[in-house]
Amino acid sequence: MTATASDPILKVEHLSMKFGGLVAVGDLSFEARRGEITALIGPNGAGKTTVFNCITGFYKPSEGMITMTRRDGTAYLLERLPDFMIPAKAKVARTFQNIRLFSGMTLLENLLVAQHNKLMQASGMTVLGLFGAPAYRKASAESRDLATYWLEKADLLDRADDPAGDLPYGAQRRLEIARAMCTGPELLCLDEPAAGLNPKESLALNTLLNDIKDNTGTSILLIEHDMSVVMQISDHVVVLEYGRKISDGDPASVKSDPKVIAAYLGIDDQEVENVLVEVGDEHVIEELDGTPDPEHGPAASASMMAGPISETIEHAADFEGLVKIAPGASKADRVASGGTPDAPEPPSGSTLDDDLTLIRGIGPVNARMLREHGVTSFAQIAAWNEADVAAVEAYLEFDGRIAREDWIGQARKLTGDPAPGDATSGGRG
């Protein structure tokens, strides 16, 4: 976010990964800065996990260079290291999208396995340890202390002696992060840590991640679909689509990037413009009027999968429920984050143009139709009488839904108590 002199901990340069003829990642370059949380986002199939697998050595990239610089200045070329050396030497730890715990082992054992290399060394490759050498005993006690520390951080201390497979899903996610932290990483790679978590668990996860960042100095690289997590905690966001980077910057700038909106919404240019009109960002509209940026626009992509933006409508429509960047879903996001006032400061748009989708029951389609009819602010809706309601219902082809969902009451509340973000919600993530 800030342009401090923080040096990159991880530098990905011209990374390509091809599976036969399929280009999963094409010529990707980005940097993750030390001590920051870098988020890697993008629609499904954008190649995020492939990038992760290249960084953590599970895939050998077809082209490109991945440089990991440790705190002491030693640099490792990750694409050249065997997979188990990456956590051991380059100190990059990871978690998995589908949790991979040692389910038959207790929580404590899971965290002790993570300290394998350290303990192996202390036990003199097992030989000294078999005879109970004091150095091994000391290292063994220390490893238990470290495990206890992370169990406490992950709020799992009271279940330390239970099998990991017995934990609820959210706790398993936290345990996996705690296990990765027990390897003493300098870069922690998290593959969708918030997937499948309820809002409370998601909040606990955010706390844990922020705590890791602030107290251990570990940099974090995460893949995430849950925009509330991404926007709340990340310092830097890289957006992928079809294996290419389409945006890179701080969360505020990324979420107003038209290419990102297009990628996530999968709507045609006209509709993007509509969205941007709602947002009221003139500058962006001008930029969008031009042709897609050939440098990283999908239209000019060499990727076999890439096509013009308009071709992405069908697939992207499926993800509207998941991807919280859609304006219609922003209220769901609000609910999910427990009403946390996390919306950014309103830009210099007109305050009259309220985001009607904040009213429960008004989706993006209805909002557009209402807007075309001249209804643009909460005040107007709040002032509706019965005849108006009947007219609107006829126009929107509803039957009693407005009264049932109490649009008028909601609108009154919104006008009386204008929430800080309601003017801009179309653009927030």
Added chain:
Amino acid sequence: MATQSTASSAVSRGDAQGSVIADALKEAFYAGLIAFGMFVLIIGLKTDQNIRNELIVVQRWNVLIAVVAIVAIGRFIFSAFIWPEVERRRAVAGKKKKVVAEPGFIRRNISVIGIVFLFIFPVLAVWLSGLQGSLKWIDNFGIQVLIYVMLAWGLNIVIGLAGLLDLGYVAFYAVGAYTYALLGTEYGLSFWILLPAAGAMAALWGVLLGFPVLRLRGDYLAIVTLAFGEIIRLVLINWREVTNGSAGISGIPKITFFGFFNFDVSSPLYIGKVFDLPTSGVYYKIFLYYLIVILALVTAFVTVRLRRMPIGRAWEALREDEIACRSLGINTTNTKLTAFAIGAMFGGFAGSFFAARQGFINPESFIFLQSAIILAIVVLGGMGSLIGIAIAALVMIGGMEALREMQFLKIAFGQGFTPELYRMLLFGLAMVVVMVWKPRGFVGSREPTAFLRKRKAVSGAFTAEGHG
């Protein structure tokens, strides 16, 4: 006879009411009827050749009646007494599921009791059946069972801990046995030098096998290890210049007591002469018994210690999830190789002991059936559990030996009946019963290697056993 019981148990389920005894009688009648129908031609009549080479039919009605009576009475006892009791216990167990029973004194101290029993067993055997009579108990029961216990504990490291399904374990047993047999007969080296050599040799072969199959898991690994076991056996048969082929190696030297005294009657250091005892073969057997007890206990001790070391935890982690292991910086190649090598090493120790005990070995002792028996013991015992495996070995191998003792069966089945021939039937029966009754073996839970507050056994349902 399982067929009849299932058939009539279906009848019993259909008719749940009514008095238990009456039902049981009815079931026993039906079971007897089905048994009669099935066995009347199989057991009741037998074709044979008479002295003039004519085919005649021998009638064996007494045997048929015995079998039918066994089935009917067995069914009656089962439905009248055993099954209601099982149902009642299940209902009780269902009610107080939350209460964890405090393990009794025997359960808590089973390993100590077991070890003490192992050490006093020869004394008991000599005391109860005399010096010569004890030979059978110490040699056929004690040593035989303990060899399999040791082999199964060794294989347990590879399968139970590291999760690598090895079907060719007997190859390492063969390598150990031939190492001792060849070096002992050719160079006259002592057992005490060759024991570690045999272990090292087997471990080397374990690593040699391990390298090419590192990338394999599960069924594929099982097939390759199976093939490896066969290769070793075929080499032993065909490399006549060295191994003497199928004729085997005889005259393998006996083990001496570190050179202080020995068990060779003609030698001046014979134990009988040194300690002024009557000449007997039992001393050597007792000595071998204690030797294999110590070897097996060393195996157990090393396994228990290794489990609590980082390498042991890495083995178990490898069994649970190999990819996660690599993401934590564990060198899975080395971890697998150490599991193979250490498992093979104990196989080699057991092999050299086997060669010394038999005095003669040939490739027929190292057939696939041996691997299968060892694997069955590990599976029956509950993978990863030393106590469970020891119990399984006792039941299986001891049970086989016990069949030899059951000469009274000849009364029912006629003089031509040789109970030993049915040992595989016993094996199969035990497998079926245990897998129905305790699908994860005698000891289905896993003891954690470390704990913060309380050591709680991990239910087998969580472990990923059997995938590797």
